[in-house]
Amino acid sequence: MQELPVVSKVDATSSKIQKPSWLRVKLPIGESYKHVRGLVDTHKLHTICESGNCPNMGECWGEGTATFMILGNVCTRSCGFCAVATGRPEPVDWDEPQRVAEAIHLMKVKHAVLTSVDRDELKDGGSIIWYNTIKAVKNLNPDTTLETLIPDFKGNADQVQRIIEAAPEVVSHNMETVERLTRQVRVQAKYHRSLEVLNLLKKGGMRTKTGMMLGLGETKEEVVQSMRDLVNVGCDVLTLGQYLQPTKKHLTVQRFVHPDEFAELREIGYELGFDYVESGPLVRSSYHSEKHVIKGWGRNKWMEEKAQMIHL
């Protein structure tokens, strides 16, 4: 499953709604960023952070976090929000796991996010390459923590089990939107199948995570209902961010959600029982991902914030 689309390539003038000031992109900064930038350029490495022109790239690379996409750059699905090409993917590259492991080693990445296109044409759904990549990364980089943002594997429990056996620190699978809009936003996916994947991962002992985009036409009540559904399957980490239209051919933005509404949803998420809620207009599913590994970190911070408010 691809990362959320990051910076809209659609000019604000082509959109019916004007882009608000809070979506202004932050520029990459800092020495660590420059170091990683240099390695990426010298070794011609590929990260989704760059190809997605992510607004948080400076901050993530500064923290030693980077996102890699495996299993090629052509997807068998055609989600209405996603900029990845749909078509017939290239044959599986069995050397890819080692190359990804070496890139992470060269870039001295402390926390990596792995994601992939969907490979519905493969018998194993790509789960063997997933397993091999997690293992190769761990072997070469024993201190690097891993989040794996996986597809739904059409709900195939054996394929999901391969991820569990490879034991990354966090396994994420994005719901992307509320139940009513799933058919429109993720044409070949099913809301309850995705919930079941998260359920299987949790039962397998994984720390689980999901991401949703806001501004696609969902109501606040629908978002809260999805949050309840996610808590019911034991989902630990939730990210909520603003949907931005990558090109004119993609789903249009229905609404720019105000930062105050994101803050309110963060509050609701913690109250419902999530261990970590990341909610804001520029939040993408990998944003602050290195912190999502740490059990209790988000919730403790939220509780400290609440305690400070009481003492003000």
Ligand code: SF4
């Ligand atoms: S499954 Fe959907 S979101 Fe993921 S890469 Fe394919 S088209 Fe994009």
